[in-house]
Structure formats: structure tokens, C-alpha cells
Amino acid sequence: MAMISQTEFQRKRARRKWMGRAFYGLCLLSVAIALAMLGILLVYLFIQGVTGISWSFLTSFASRHPDQAGIKAAILGSIYVVLIAGAVSFTLGVATAVYLEEYAARSKFARIAKINIANLAGVPSIVYGLLGLQIFVHSLHLGNSVLAGGFTLALLVLPIVIVAAGEAVRSVPPSLREGSYALGATRWQVIWHMVIPQAFPGILTGVILAVSRAIGETAPLIAMGALTFVPFTPDSPLSRFTVLPIQIFNWTSRPQAGFHEVAAAGIIVLLVILLVMNAGAVILRNRFQNKWE
Amino acid sequence: MASTPDGPTLGQGTRADWKRLIAERAIAVVLFLSTFLSVLITVGIVAVLLLEAITFFADVSIFEFLTGTRWTPLFSSKQFGVLALVAGTTLTAIMAMVVALPLGLLSAIYLSEYAPNSVRKIVKPVLEVLAGIPTVVYGYFALLFVTPILRAISGDISVFNAMSASIVMGIMILPMVSSLSEDAMRSVPRNLREGAYALGSTKLEVSTLVVVPAALSGIVSAFILAISRAIGETMIVTIAAGQNPTFTLNPFVPIETMTAYIVQVSQGDAPAGSIEFKTIFAVALLLFTITLLMNLLSQFVVRRFREEYE
Numbered sequence: 001m002a003m004i005s006q007t008e009f010q011r012k013r014a015r016r017k018w019m020g021r022a023f024y025g026l027c028l029l030s031v032a033i034a035l036a037m038l039g040i041l042l043v044y045l046f047i048q049g050v051t052g053i054s055w056s057f058l059t060s061f062a063s064r065h066p067d068q069a070g071i072k073a074a075i076l077g078s079i080y081v082v083l084i085a086g087a088v089s090f091t092l093g094v095a096t097a098v099y100l101e102e103y104a105a106r107s108k109f110a111r112i113a114k115i116n117i118a119n120l121a122g123v124p125s126i127v128y129g130l131l132g133l134q135i136f137v138h139s140l141h142l143g144n145s146v147l148a149g150g151f152t153l154a155l156l157v158l159p160i161v162i163v164a165a166g167e168a169v170r171s172v173p174p175s176l177r178e179g180s181y182a183l184g185a186t187r188w189q190v191i192w193h194m195v196i197p198q199a200f201p202g203i204l205t206g207v208i209l210a211v212s213r214a215i216g217e218t219a220p221l222i223a224m225g226a227l228t229f230v231p232f233t234p235d236s237p238l239s240r241f242t243v244l245p246i247q248i249f250n251w252t253s254r255p256q257a258g259f260h261e262v263a264a265a266g267i268i269v270l271l272v273i274l275l276v277m278n279a280g281a282v283i284l285r286n287r288f289q290n291k292w293e
Numbered sequence: 294m295a296s297t298p299d300g301p302t303l304g305q306g307t308r309a310d311w312k313r314l315i316a317e318r319a320i321a322v323v324l325f326l327s328t329f330l331s332v333l334i335t336v337g338i339v340a341v342l343l344l345e346a347i348t349f350f351a352d353v354s355i356f357e358f359l360t361g362t363r364w365t366p367l368f369s370s371k372q373f374g375v376l377a378l379v380a381g382t383t384l385t386a387i388m389a390m391v392v393a394l395p396l397g398l399l400s401a402i403y404l405s406e407y408a409p410n411s412v413r414k415i416v417k418p419v420l421e422v423l424a425g426i427p428t429v430v431y432g433y434f435a436l437l438f439v440t441p442i443l444r445a446i447s448g449d450i451s452v453f454n455a456m457s458a459s460i461v462m463g464i465m466i467l468p469m470v471s472s473l474s475e476d477a478m479r480s481v482p483r484n485l486r487e488g489a490y491a492l493g494s495t496k497l498e499v500s501t502l503v504v505v506p507a508a509l510s511g512i513v514s515a516f517i518l519a520i521s522r523a524i525g526e527t528m529i530v531t532i533a534a535g536q537n538p539t540f541t542l543n544p545f546v547p548i549e550t551m552t553a554y555i556v557q558v559s560q561g562d563a564p565a566g567s568i569e570f571k572t573i574f575a576v577a578l579l580l581f582t583i584t585l586l587m588n589l590l591s592q593f594v595v596r597r598f599r600e601e602y603e
Binding site for chain 1: 521
């Protein structure tokens, strides 16, 4: 390496320091842009939609006139569909996670199943909609019903529940299991009385995250044939339905500005629901984390 | 061994023992079936898409489908060149990455290398809020906030255009890029950084010449996952990018992506069995194949090129 003069060295060092500061500024700017976009998004939606929120907005059906339009059918539809999706994905997800962690941890089948679950998480949501359309709506003759919609979303969020439940089950200390086995408990008794209760907050966090994903989904439910204009509340699992995101989509796609305002009001309601659910998940996670420390 | 009143010891052949043994086996079988169902979902997806796509390709040559550039199945003179939709998807995904890649990577470097722990603890979850917002909300934002701004800058931009949708989609996938990249960078051991500092490196040099290369497999895999996510994204492009399948890379005109086409047909009343109905399965099969390959590639990159420091 050639020697460089003192002044040359100082000049280069100054340049490197200057570039370092510029790079730091660039990094900071990137984070600032991302945070600013979030801020702008939320403030814009709030300004657009807050005037549209009223008791009658929450309790009226969709209408041809924006000032009379409400989200009653959409909210109830969302609640029913998400309850079904949550219950089904919870049951299947916990059963699968327990099997993979407690019964078949190192088998070849478990390895294949885990790779499969990782890939399912990456399948575009609209593809699940077509799966639901062909399996639940057509083959099982459920029609474009609340039940078919709930099942479709249950499959969509199943990987989220399985991964979260798997982590929760894994984090239960082996000493608890061994203690139970030492008292003569069978494998299922250990799982049912020891592992699942201990893992429950973690499992519940996963289910809440899954449900908050499900409640925002639009495309799969359009693909499986949910309605866009519903002037009635779903009265049975087989009745037709719409959900809040589809109602928002429908209003957004209309040319009249009045509908854009009710769409923004609907978005605020959707975001508040999501905020409440995620706050619940965070609280649960914190309680869970402190447990073994 | 003595048996207790509420639980006889196993292995003595009592009726209660047998019952319990059978119950244990039955539960194991039920749990296995549940796991098996998760594998069946993949089988179901492939079967459902293939079944309809095969009948579609009985009517339309697969060569015309994959090489044609005009897509007009909903018109009376039908043409089935899927490249018109693939172009729309490619354009929006590339432009979304142009936004998400630099912003996401620089954010990740900031969070991993520069930010004090207290700042990081707040900024990271706040950034992840962006990933939790429903896509229909982003669609609204793209069409009614970003598009008017773009049109104010240049009158040549259409109401529906790929640019607005892509910018917003980039914002949406930014947290995915930054979160996964940051995880990869934070798992680079400290002593690599300290070695570089000891040689007189600046923080910029440590970040870009030591940490990023060491974490490259994780970063690349995050990028690939993000592209796959952008390709599968549906509502933003449906709302803001238009419904005009066009074989173009011009971001200022209305286009249509593969996902938006599926929504467009689903919203209408294409009866099961009609050619319009079958097209969405052929398009979805292509979409599924592309995203699956990218997800597998991302997993392969992590496995194959991970630097081990243990």
C-alpha cells in the first residue's frame, strides 16, 4: 500500500466523515418518510370520514343516497364471518400446532407439513377466495353464505394461528411436562391440563392477530361471491352477506364524492376495531412474556 | 403398584385403562387429521385451479395464452393474451419495489445500526402498523389522495394509473422489507462490527461494507418475499390502477393486473362453466405458480447463502 501524505489523509478522513453524516441523514429521512406517510394516511382518513360517523351511520343499511347510507349489514356480516373464521382457525390451528410440536416434532411428515404451512402463508389471498368458491360454495353447496365466507377466511389465516400456537407451545418449559409425566399423567393429560393452559395467552395472541387479518380482507370474499349491496342482516349461517371492507370498496369505487365520505367513515370504524383488537394482543403478549422471567 | 381412586395406574389391564388408551390413540388420530388438512389445503388449491384451467386450455391454446399481448375475454371478440395482465402486475410490482426497497433497507440500517434502543422500541412497532392496515384502506388513499396530487403535478396522468397504486403499495410493503432486513442485520455478530471499527472504519463503512454483506441472504430473501407480496396484492391495484389490460410499462395510463382481473370477473355474474369464469382460474394458476416459485426461492436463498458465525 502506498503511503499518503498527512494532508491527503486528513482530506480523505473529512470526506469519509462527511459521507457518514450524509448517510445517517438519509437513513433518518427514510424512517421519517415512512412514519410521515402513516401520519398523513391516518390524518387524511380522519378528516375525510369523521363527519360521516353518527349513530344512524352505524345502524342503517346501505343506501342509494350517501347521506342515508350506513354499515349495519356490513358490521354484522364482518362480525359473523370473523367469529366463524376465528373459531375454525383456532381449533384447527391449535390441533395442528400441538401435533407438530408434541407428537411428531421430528418426523418426515412434520417437516413436510411445516414447509407447506410456510408456503401457504405466501399464497395470495385472492387464490383462497377461488378455493372457497369451488370447495365451500359449489362442491359443499353452502352457497355464497356467511358460513362459506367464514371457512374461506379460516383457511387463509390458519398458517398465522399454527405458527403462533406452535411458538407458544414450544415455549412451555419442559420441566412442567416432565413433572406431570412423573405424576403418571398420559400424554394427552399433560397437553390438556399443562401445556395448553400455559401456552394459552400466546395462542390467543395469535388468534387475535389472525382475526385482525381476516377482518380487513376484501379480495377473497369478493372472489367467493359475497354481496356488495345488502339491505338486510344475515339471519342464519346460510344467509348471504357483505363485510365492512367490501362495503368500503364499493363506496370508494363510486364516482360521487358523498360516497367517498361514507367510505372514509367506514374506514375509521374498521381501523378502530383493528386498534382495539391489536391493543388486546399487545397486552396479552406482555403478560405472557413476563411469566417465566 | 396401587391404583388411586381417581386414576388407576396404566398397564393393569382394567377397563378404565383400555378406555384411556383408546382415547389417547383417538386424540392422536384427530390431531394428525387436522395437520393433514393443512397439507390438503395446498392440494385443494392446486386441484381447484388446475381443474378449471385444464378445461380453459381445451378451448384456448396455452401458447396463445402465454405469448399473446391482448386480453379481451369480456368483449365479443375474445383474445386471451395474458401478457397484458402480466405486464400490469410486473409494472406495479417493480415500481412498488422502487419505493419499498431503498426506504425499507435504509430504515432497517437506521433501526439496526444507528437508533438507540429506546427509539427503536417505539419506531419499529409504529412502522409495523403500516403492514396491519387493510389493503382496501390503501386503495382509498391511493385513488383519492395520491392520484389527485400526481394529477396536479402533471395533467397527462389518468385518473386510474399504475403509479399511484405502486407508490402506495410500496409504502404498504416497506415494513416487511425493513423488519425482515433488520432481523437479518441484528443477527450479525458484534465482533465483526468491532473489528471494522478497530481498523478505523466509519459507521457508514461498517454498515454498508460489513453488516449488509454479512446479512445479505436475509435481506435478499426479504426483497423476494416483498416482490411476491406485491404481485399478489389485490385491492390497491383494483381500486387505483384501472381495469384496462394493456401491454405497456407506462405508469401514467390505466392498466390491469392479474389480481385485479380476478376481482373484476368475480364482481360480475360470470356463470360457472363460461369461458369468462374459466379465465380467472387460468390467471390464478399463473399467479399462484409465480408467487410459489418466489417464496421457494426466498427460502432457498436463506438456506443456501446464510453466513454462519457460530
